[in-house]
Amino acid sequence: MLSVNALHCERDERVLFSDLSFTIKLGEVWQLQGANGSGKTTLLRILCGLNHDYEGDILWQGEPVRRQVEEFRAGVFYLGHSPAINKTLTPLQNLRWFCAVSGFADDAAIMAALAEQGLRGYEEVPCRHLSAGQQRRVSLARLALSPASLWILDEPFTALDRFGVAALERQVAAKARAGGAVLLTTHHQLRLDCELQRIDLDAPRETRA
Numbered sequence: 001m002l003s004v005n006a007l008h009c010e011r012d013e014r015v016l017f018s019d020l021s022f023t024i025k026l027g028e029v030w031q032l033q034g035a036n037g038s039g040k041t042t043l044l045r046i047l048c049g050l051n052h053d054y055e056g057d058i059l060w061q062g063e064p065v066r067r068q069v070e071e072f073r074a075g076v077f078y079l080g081h082s083p084a085i086n087k088t089l090t091p092l093q094n095l096r097w098f099c100a101v102s103g104f105a106d107d108a109a110i111m112a113a114l115a116e117q118g119l120r121g122y123e124e125v126p127c128r129h130l131s132a133g134q135q136r137r138v139s140l141a142r143l144a145l146s147p148a149s150l151w152i153l154d155e156p157f158t159a160l161d162r163f164g165v166a167a168l169e170r171q172v173a174a175k176a177r178a179g180g181a182v183l184l185t186t187h188h189q190l191r192l193d194c195e196l197q198r199i200d201l202d203a204p205r206e207t208r209a
Helices: 040-047 069-075 091-102 107-116 132-145 162-177
Strands: 002-011 014-024 029-033 055-060 076-079 150-154 181-185 196-200
Touching: 002 040, 014 040, 014 196, 029 040, 029 162, 040 150, 040 181, 055 069, 069 076, 076 132, 091 107, 091 132, 107 132, 132 162, 162 181
Parallel strands: 029 181, 029 196, 076 150, 150 181
Antiparallel strands: 002 014, 002 055
């Protein structure tokens, strides 16, 4: 699905990673590891097309991403550090906006996604009145509504309690079993009911993936 060949990136005259290559296939879950400052978020932003300061090749389904930008954007869902929600809106309004941008409207699916995140009864509460963990769950509810085949998640377990962590782990494993793929960063010790591949940015080049 997504192939990276000889990727090289520098920041502030410091090499973050060099000659980095790996391939993510359907049905796989990958964890990106590395110390703080090793370039994890930078790499994810490069893979999502949000950072173009790199050398090397990124292929989507065997073709360069630059030749099929729209197909690539439709196939990838990216969730960064912040919840990326409008706190003046309610969870229902935030997800209606997300669905409209994605080209569909389905309140029943939205309500089911919020219920799955333990937000039943909070659908009409402005997000500014929700806890940090609840705001994160509003953001995570978009996973169930996204048609993307590849999820790229940067520290998605932030602010979640143990029940939220377990629920997200199940959701990640289910995505892989359903034929999708997931690439994520986390300092959390993952407990997944599926095989986990790893990329370690701190490891010697020949043992990274």
